[in-house]
């Protein structure tokens with residue numbers, strides 16, 4: 001496999017990583033995906049990411065030809081050591097510093113490290129993640145500086161030349177919907193609405209125009225608001 005033409009997408013099953021998968025498939029000849037099972041409260045996203053991949057292959061055969069293996073890694077130790085609203089059944093709130101308790105310390109740093117270790121074995125140098133600093137939920141590990149520092153650390157520590165790509169870094173949520181439309185039009189928007197999962201509580205009972213979710217957790221509010229702004233400017 002040519003290094004230059006292959007990418008590994010960190011696919012959680014959410015709107016952002018689903019959009020990143022389409023973005024990577026448009027650019028690279030071979031795209032693999034990696035997901036992490038860390039005991040997340042919204043473990044349903046692991047089912048959604050699989051369904052999204054399947055639906056994507058069906059709706060976009062040209063992308064299906066490029067889509068390679070999916071890897072789901074067990075990071076249950078992260079869930080065991082994390083006292084957060086993402087891994088425990090507690091109310092979502094902010095701490096004294098303003099940091100939401102949905103923040104799982106070390107999560108993205110571990111994700112990148114595991115993705116790089118996997119990429120090493122698979123001969124994939126480009127790691128694509130849907131982290132974003134614009135609308136971000138206050139997570140320090142989604143910042144551009146964090147990702148850039150991580151790239152340097154991985155390259156020094158593994159004697160490699162990984163490139164960490166973050167196509168959504170400077171987009172807000174409305175911009176992410178716009179990017180999806182540009183990549184795959186209404187059919188891709190429909191797949192993201194139907195199959196991607198954002199809600200922190202794992203709710204998929206009610207379908208809104210922006211997708212499934214409780215409609216009131218911070219993740220649902222951000223997704224719904226982005227959708228509203230995106231539709232308003234169309």
Ligand code: ZN
Nearest residue numbers: 199214217220
């Ligand atoms: Zn929700």
